[in-house]
Amino acid sequence: xxxxxxxxxxxxxxxxxxxxxxxxxxxxxxxxxxxxxxxxxxxxxxxxxxxxxxxxxxxxxxxxxxxxxxxxxxxxxxxxxxxxxxxxxxxxxxxxxxxxxxxxxxxxxxxxxxxxxxxxxxxxxxxxxxxxxxxxxxxxxxxxxxxxxxxxxxxxxxxxxxxxxxxxxxxxxxxxxxxxxxxxxxxxxxxxxxxxxxxxxxxxxxxxxxxxxxxxxxxxxxxxxxxxxxxxxxxxxxxxxxxxxxxxxxxxxxxxxxxxxxxxxxxxxxxxxxxxxxxxxxxxxxxxxxxxxxxxxxxxxxxxxxxxxxxxxxxxxxxxxxxxxxxxxxxxxxxxxxxxxxxxxxxxxxxxxxxxxxxxxxxxxxxxxxxxxxxxxxxxxxxxxxxxx
Amino acid sequence: xxxxxxxxxxxxxxxxxxxxxxxxxxxxxxxxxxxxxxxxxxxxxxxxxxxxxxxxxxxxxxxxxxxxxxxxxxxxxxxxxxxxxxxxxxxxxxxxxxxxxxxxxxxxxxxxxxxxxxxxxxxxxxxxxxxxxxxxxxxxxxxxxxxxxxxxxxxxxxxxxxxxxxxxxxxxxxxxxxxxxxxxxxxxxxxxxxxxxxxxxxxxxxxxxxxxxxxxxxxxxxxxxxxxxxxxxxxxxxxxxxxxxxxxxxxxxxxxxxxxxxxxxxxxxxxxxxxxxxxxxxxxxxxxxxxxxxxxxxxxxxxxxxxxxxxxxxxxxxxxxxxxxxxxxxxxxxxxxxxxxxxxxxxxxxxxxxxxxxxxxxxxxxxxxxxxxxxxxxxxxxxxxxxxxxxxxxxxxxxxxxxxxxxxxxxxxxxxxxxxxxxxxxxxxxxxxxxxxxxxxxxxxxxxxxxxxxxxxxxxxxxxxxxxxxxxxxxxxxxxxxxxxxxxxxxxxxxxxxxxxxxxxxxxxxxxxxxxxxxxxxxxxxxxxxxxxxxxx
Numbered sequence: 001x002x003x004x005x006x007x008x009x010x011x012x013x014x015x016x017x018x019x020x021x022x023x024x025x026x027x028x029x030x031x032x033x034x035x036x037x038x039x040x041x042x043x044x045x046x047x048x049x050x051x052x053x054x055x056x057x058x059x060x061x062x063x064x065x066x067x068x069x070x071x072x073x074x075x076x077x078x079x080x081x082x083x084x085x086x087x088x089x090x091x092x093x094x095x096x097x098x099x100x101x102x103x104x105x106x107x108x109x110x111x112x113x114x115x116x117x118x119x120x121x122x123x124x125x126x127x128x129x130x131x132x133x134x135x136x137x138x139x140x141x142x143x144x145x146x147x148x149x150x151x152x153x154x155x156x157x158x159x160x161x162x163x164x165x166x167x168x169x170x171x172x173x174x175x176x177x178x179x180x181x182x183x184x185x186x187x188x189x190x191x192x193x194x195x196x197x198x199x200x201x202x203x204x205x206x207x208x209x210x211x212x213x214x215x216x217x218x219x220x221x222x223x224x225x226x227x228x229x230x231x232x233x234x235x236x237x238x239x240x241x242x243x244x245x246x247x248x249x250x251x252x253x254x255x256x257x258x259x260x261x262x263x264x265x266x267x268x269x270x271x272x273x274x275x276x277x278x279x280x281x282x283x284x285x286x287x288x289x290x291x292x293x294x295x296x297x298x299x300x301x302x303x304x305x306x307x308x309x310x311x312x313x314x315x316x317x318x319x320x321x322x323x324x325x326x327x328x329x330x331x332x333x334x335x336x337x338x339x340x341x342x343x344x345x346x347x348x349x350x351x352x353x354x355x356x357x358x359x360x361x362x363x364x365x366x367x368x369x370x371x372x373x374x375x376x377x378x379x380x381x382x383x384x385x386x387x388x389x
Numbered sequence: 390x391x392x393x394x395x396x397x398x399x400x401x402x403x404x405x406x407x408x409x410x411x412x413x414x415x416x417x418x419x420x421x422x423x424x425x426x427x428x429x430x431x432x433x434x435x436x437x438x439x440x441x442x443x444x445x446x447x448x449x450x451x452x453x454x455x456x457x458x459x460x461x462x463x464x465x466x467x468x469x470x471x472x473x474x475x476x477x478x479x480x481x482x483x484x485x486x487x488x489x490x491x492x493x494x495x496x497x498x499x500x501x502x503x504x505x506x507x508x509x510x511x512x513x514x515x516x517x518x519x520x521x522x523x524x525x526x527x528x529x530x531x532x533x534x535x536x537x538x539x540x541x542x543x544x545x546x547x548x549x550x551x552x553x554x555x556x557x558x559x560x561x562x563x564x565x566x567x568x569x570x571x572x573x574x575x576x577x578x579x580x581x582x583x584x585x586x587x588x589x590x591x592x593x594x595x596x597x598x599x600x601x602x603x604x605x606x607x608x609x610x611x612x613x614x615x616x617x618x619x620x621x622x623x624x625x626x627x628x629x630x631x632x633x634x635x636x637x638x639x640x641x642x643x644x645x646x647x648x649x650x651x652x653x654x655x656x657x658x659x660x661x662x663x664x665x666x667x668x669x670x671x672x673x674x675x676x677x678x679x680x681x682x683x684x685x686x687x688x689x690x691x692x693x694x695x696x697x698x699x700x701x702x703x704x705x706x707x708x709x710x711x712x713x714x715x716x717x718x719x720x721x722x723x724x725x726x727x728x729x730x731x732x733x734x735x736x737x738x739x740x741x742x743x744x745x746x747x748x749x750x751x752x753x754x755x756x757x758x759x760x761x762x763x764x765x766x767x768x769x770x771x772x773x774x775x776x777x778x779x780x781x782x783x784x785x786x787x788x789x790x791x792x793x794x795x796x797x798x799x800x801x802x803x804x805x806x807x808x809x810x811x812x813x814x815x816x817x818x819x820x821x822x823x824x825x826x827x828x829x830x831x832x833x834x835x836x837x838x839x840x841x842x843x844x845x846x847x848x849x850x851x852x853x854x855x856x857x858x859x860x861x862x863x864x865x866x867x868x869x870x871x872x873x874x875x876x877x878x879x880x881x882x883x884x885x886x887x888x889x890x891x892x893x894x895x896x897x898x899x900x901x902x903x904x905x906x907x908x909x910x911x912x913x914x915x916x917x918x919x920x921x922x923x924x925x926x
Contacts, residue, residue: 068726072726074726074729076729148906151906151907151910152909152910154910155909155910155911155913156913157909157910157913158913159725159726160659160661160725160726160729161864161909161913161914163661163726163729164661164860164861164864165864165905165906165909167857167860168857168860168861168902168905168906169902169906171857171902172898172899172902172903172906175895175898175899175902176895176896176899178895179895179896290857294730294733297730298730298734301730332741332745333741335737335738335740335741335744336737336738336741336742338734338737339734339735339736339737339738339741340734340738341734342730342731342733342734342735342737343717343731343734343735343738345730346721346727346728346730346731346734347717347720347721347731350727
């Protein structure tokens, strides 16, 4: 089966994408570590961290594209899964500080000493093991998504209603994590990390390795998404996106399909968050803010919904633009830019960058297709967003 | 027993004062003697002087005793002259109030010790109990009620006897009862009366006093205490319910006001307008601009500023709403998720625009005189601004309901809500209805902004804090039904306020959000869902 899945899910675009990710994942860290700082090709460490952040956002965008682009579920709360994954990783990193905190308490993290905790809350048990934290990175967002989706999809909450309650979910979590007595550091969140698996998080080598891992995760996530959307299951997902009631009448259990893909997507978002935290060095409740989740959706829209590659590309492009704008004299205009992006992309570029480019290449592709009749170039990526509801 | 002596002095003072303040300057002799006695230097003399000062009933007595209390009283032991050093450093003669150029070299502060300090404090309270100012008398009585100082009893009783005003009489009676509760040798009938007074008062303070009463009491008194406590507990529980209910209504009215415009646009057009909160914000900023203009040009009109702002806010927000509908939303019909994103973008644009024009800080919007202040009903306090907002919300709701029911536009809107294609076939210009509906919804949001500017900070983020709550109300109440929005808003508001005492504000809010998410599972289309085949389309 395995070669079958691979040949099916890897078309030319997917291969190019994977090659680019692999090249970036290998070359950038190498140039950071091996080349001298004077070299023109040397990539400074801060850029490695910055790009690492973008790659994590790209994974998040991928997970959103999987459900929005292929199943028509617009989640405005995916930032919650991202943040939960991040908190699970952050808790592991907090436990690794040990007695090196400001208060030097070997058991309790600094904020707990500060807030007069007497003992470690039970839900912090186990987070001193990396394997446990890694499991939680997948389990916590996955479980939340499963319960949430099980309730929502079974009672056929769809469209904007679903979007609104996902937003309510992340908003509720935002409020909860802001509380000091919730046991996750309140509004300061978790920070001051020292080690990850025994390596210093600040060290160049660790940062390069984290960047490599993020690229690897992006590649694996992309492959998983591709194999899902090109499978039979993927066809049903697209059918649900385009005509949910009709698919149900044809005898498919729509809610099970939705639940599967929603949970998968939440796990991916969790992994993205877990990789994000050690590279950025902090996780706080601000990540739960509904605005963040909506911003992630616009990355997908900019890159091209239902193309996967577009989602990753959109996340990187938009965030790069954000970095450029917010650090320069144009900072006050960034929100204008972002707002205009939301409006213009939905109005003028409904297929996003990749979708539009694909549409341009369509005639050329058709010619090629007719040349080698029925080959692997069966393209499902391009969608017609107008048919969403 | 200095306190007993003091109380006698106070009693004498009371009688003297009641004899009439008008004739006071006639008693100049003893007053001047009393002032001079501060110069003797011993604590006992000073204490006696305080007593005599009060007995003299001279209007300057209060000033002198305050100065003593604040350590601003100086005395020259040679000349027996006493001076007050004002807070501004100016020196006056204590006896005459005339300005003096400088303190004599050997003048020294009149010293205080703890015993004297107590005497002085009691004396001050005694003085204010007899103050000609009604508010001061009541305040002093409440002070005595809290301290229930036994020494004050004769003064309180004298004041009670002479008092004409009903409110002050009540305050004195309660103060007297409080003292009697703690007076060890008070006869039982007096105590029973006092307990009855406490029971009638029925608030937290009365309960605290009854609880703090000394334990050794006769059986009759003990049972009376228990009865009174139970009765106060009951009435407190009842009032706290009423209070939660009122807070809930108040919160509900705010939610309703914010959500009502959203309910219209969502109901008629199926459009989630993420920029709705920013329309509220624009309304609030319109109020700010109106008030600024009034402040600089026509200050006399300030009380009417809100009346002027309401139609303006409706026009401003409504016009921007129509503009958004014509330029953006029109092209996105049938794609609700894209509309959601586009309107989110618009909300960012509007926020940033307002931030650029008005700055990121909160802007001050004042309350007109008829909206500030509060009044009490039983144990709860109702502020006028909350009350007005509730009335205003209900008025807006009623007008909107009437508009939907009795006007041509309302009829068309309802038709489009129920079945867009059928309505179009019947000759209704649906796109015109859409534009007007969006304008109407936005305009109402603008009006909401005027009201919310009275209770919330006017900042570019104002809208953001209401948007999720408004959505919850609409989703909970059901789409296309204004009554659903009304019920949704008030039930969410009241539920929130009743949860708060148990769970705290934040947890209460989280609980409400979770409950709504669960509720949506049961009734995906809200409390009052539209039925029919158009719904599934």
